[in-house]
Amino acid sequence: MEVIATAIPDVCLVRPKRHGDPRGWFSEVWNRQRFAEAGLDFDWMQDNQSLSGPAGTLRGLHFQTPPFAQTKLVRVLAGAILDVAVDLRRGSPWFGRHVAVELSAGQPDQILIPRGFAHGFVTLKPNTQVLYKVDAPYAPDHDAGIAWNDPDLAIAWPVGPENVHLSDKDRRQPAWRELPDAFSWSE
Template identity: 55%
Template sequence: MTDNSNPVKLVVPRRHGDPRGWFTEVYSEPTFAALGVDCRFVQDNHSLSQPRFTLRGLHFQVPPRGQDKLVRCIRGRIFDVAVDVRRGSPTYGSWVGAELSAENGHQLFIPIGFAHGFVTLDEACEVTYKCSDTYAPEQDGGIRWDDPAIAIDWPIPARVTPELSAKDVVQPLFSEFDSPFVYDGRPLQPFV
């Protein structure tokens, strides 16, 4: 299903199909615990992004209200990204990304200590995600989606400016970010 040693996990649930369609189990506590995911999810979020190339991110909540997230796209396609923001990590500032779509059913688990963002690749994309803590506006944080120090290879055509929230337009640069997150001994690894 995924690499257990990687803190960020690309999860590919099995789909069981027949002439009616398919069935998949998107979350099971024992299955995820076997993958090294031992958080408890307490909030589900659902977003709709109408325009293609809507970009949401890069977001996180700081301790003591950090959030693990399990993200999936249930309509359309997105490119989902996690950036290592754990102070002392040998992969600090590195990122991984994957296409999540309603068609492929893939999910991304993003633990506390990683900034999260995504860009929609289709119109009218719907994204759902589980969080291990409720939203705490006073603990909300972010960094610039287009920071050259991070250099995320967003799949956005040249000369296209993504749709951004007012908050995401003014997020600080990575160099201005004083990380409260601590490295846990597991470096970020690329997906195989």
Template identity: 50%
Template sequence: MTTFRSLAIPEVIEVVPNRFGDERGFFSETYNAATFARGGVECTWVQDNHSLSAEPGTVRGLHLQAPPAAQDKLIRVVRGAIFDVAVDVRAGSPTYGQWVGVELSSEQWNQLFVPKGFAHGFMTITPDAEVLYKVSALYSPEHEMAIRWDDPDIGIEWPRPLSSLSGKDAVASAFRKHQPVFRYQG
């Protein structure tokens, strides 16, 4: 049975699907709309993304899209391991500016659900980490936003030193300059 575990910010949910193995290998149902709805995750997924990061210590993020192109995300690792992070950017939220993180790996077979209203990013822990993630809205460059991965006001405790960062992420804005586009609905 697929398990669902809310993290310290309860809207962010770790998901662990069953994996059935035998001498041939394994089978796993990594997403089922009815199962996820029972676990508190109801989304219509419209795009799948796949990334490969060669070097450990590669950071991708912190990314989000503003409404009306805001995205829920469901992240999983098919090779290697990452440290995956969600930052609450919902104005008025009791956890505004706080972060939660979890190691996702092909070995643990876990996933992370990151809802709208959160910035998302990850750091690779292993070489050649491959990440697959579903999003609930199409990529929209005009709605794309980024917050510094190392912003001191957020204080993410990354598991290793940085080795690689995109030029776009290197010039991301500071959290205090981020204009809130999401409101907590509590």
């Protein structure tokens, strides 16, 4: 397994090895011991899976506030996504910046998004399936989000407002400037 830092070092790509032969390939996508040895020691408590029918389906930008903040380990089972993590940690050198990574079923990469980040993705292909682990349960009273197309975040989504597929919840997310301080950064 290879761990690759992104432009925001706390967000990283996790690249499990694939072992191939004429039948296809095999990959160990999560192993507690190997992850711990790589400094990624999380107590995963829930797996979530989504299916998005049309390309251009956008889910996010979501996060949970403490004490139910979540670390996520995201991978694609079918199709492809542009996955985005926005740093919400006040005082962080990357506060308000984001990382965008393309993930697809055709490659082994996963993205690890720590607590203190908003997360979202847009599907690049029809019938995309995404699976992600979280280290805290869903807590409706701590569920929060940011408008996906907030100009202050300047995320270059590959889909515009005229052809994006959003939930009603994501259409009503608040602006970045309205976000309360929920996270702080410490080295």
